Amino acid sequence: MEKIPQMDEFTIISEFFLKNKGKRPDVLLGIGDDCALLQAPNTQNLAISNDTLILNRHFLPNTPAQAIGNKALAVSLSDLASMGAEPAWLMLSLTLPEADAQWLAGFSSGLFALADQYNISLVGGNTSQGPLNISTTLLGFIPPHNVLRRSTANPGDDIYVTGFLGNGGLALQVLLDNFSSKTLDKNQANQLLFYPPSRIKMGIALRTIASAAIDISDGLAADLQHILDQSKVGATIFTSKIPLSPFMKELSNQQALELALGSGDDYELCFTAQPIYREAIQDLAKQQACPCKIIGQIETPAGLNILTDDGKVFDLPITGYNHFNSRMKNSEPL
Numbered sequence: 001m002e003k004i005p006q007m008d009e010f011t012i013i014s015e016f017f018l019k020n021k022g023k024r025p026d027v028l029l030g031i032g033d034d035c036a037l038l039q040a041p042n043t044q045n046l047a048i049s050n051d052t053l054i055l056n057r058h059f060l061p062n063t064p065a066q067a068i069g070n071k072a073l074a075v076s077l078s079d080l081a082s083m084g085a086e087p088a089w090l091m092l093s094l095t096l097p098e099a100d101a102q103w104l105a106g107f108s109s110g111l112f113a114l115a116d117q118y119n120i121s122l123v124g125g126n127t128s129q130g131p132l133n134i135s136t137t138l139l140g141f142i143p144p145h146n147v148l149r150r151s152t153a154n155p156g157d158d159i160y161v162t163g164f165l166g167n168g169g170l171a172l173q174v175l176l177d178n179f180s181s182k183t184l185d186k187n188q189a190n191q192l193l194f195y196p197p198s199r200i201k202m203g204i205a206l207r208t209i210a211s212a213a214i215d216i217s218d219g220l221a222a223d224l225q226h227i228l229d230q231s232k233v234g235a236t237i238f239t240s241k242i243p244l245s246p247f248m249k250e251l252s253n254q255q256a257l258e259l260a261l262g263s264g265d266d267y268e269l270c271f272t273a274q275p276i277y278r279e280a281i282q283d284l285a286k287q288q289a290c291p292c293k294i295i296g297q298i299e300t301p302a303g304l305n306i307l308t309d310d311g312k313v314f315d316l317p318i319t320g321y322n323h324f325n326s327r328m329k330n331s332e333p334l
């Protein structure tokens with residue numbers, strides 16, 4: 001791999017991150033000074049989210065740099081989507097073991113390809129040497145009365161999931177050689193794990209419809225539980241209604257459900273809405289080509305009941321990713 005030892009942090013910034021300035025008029029001063037100066041809208045709240053990607057925890061050593069660049073932004077986009085926010089400005093903190101031009105070219109092209117799609121400007125960051133670590137802070141806007149929170153689900157609401165679940169968990173199993181798939185090679189697995197769907201448009205469309213929302217980054221069971229805890233409600237969901245990834249046909253139903261419920265990195269939305277919105281939500285799902293499936297209902301008594309078709313309680317051994325309990329995200333073998 002080509003290495004340019006003389007490339008210092010300022011060369012890295014100007015070569016790979018300054019070129020693509022974005023074209024937002026609300027960036028009064030972008031990369032180059034001690035701070036960025038941004039013109040926040042008068043009538044909207046700022047929504048801010050930070051995420052970190054760490055080698056051997058969020059990605060493996062052979063992950064293409066472009067894929068890491070895409071995912072560094074995609075995970076933060078997912079947080080903004082879950083609250084109904086519109087993304088605008090990005091900060092990037094990069095800690096690199098060495099100035100590897102090829103890696104930086106791949107990483108920045110992945111990052112900017114996604115940023116351009118959403119008219120996001122990179123407005124600043126930090127670059128230093130050390131163990132590989134990538135941290136992004138994404139800022140966006142949201143009208144104050146339309147924020148989608150975790151704490152506002154009500155008994156009687158339907159519970160929805162967008163897209164399909166289990167892709168992230170299955171892809172990691174393939175990449176770790178824990179599972180040899182007949183339909184999913186490692187390139188496709190990287191595609192699934194590092195290029196999750198973006199639900200920004202769906203989040204914005206749900207601002208006036210959903211009662212609560214969260215993005216599914218640590219597994220449906222764990223993430224839905226956050227809505228239940230914060231809203232002080234309970235729920236019943238049905239395993240037969242969970243939208244399983246089409247790539248999971250090779251697995252047993254039990255394995256597929258364990259991945260869909262218990263593994264993370266799907267970046268779909270889980271949201272709640274009153275039953276009066278069923279038709280409106282299905283219209284939206286069609287317009288946006290984003291399937292929205294009802295998987296159960298919010299109830300008054302606390303607790304999450306996961307039921308099979310014959311009314312039995314589904315036994316879920318893994319209850320979601322937890323940074324201080326697990327080695328690599330979703331790395332429990334099938």
Ligand code: ADP
Pocket residue numbers: 013017030031032033034035036092093094122123124125126127
């Ligand atoms: P300071 O030392 O004052 O914090 P730096 O010299 O570290 O500033 O950075 C110079 C400029 O480059 C700043 O505007 C900073 O926001 C920006 N910057 C540094 N690293 C990155 C990066 N990885 N991506 C985007 N902008 C960056």
Ligand code: MG
Pocket residue numbers: 033034
């Ligand atoms: Mg300074």
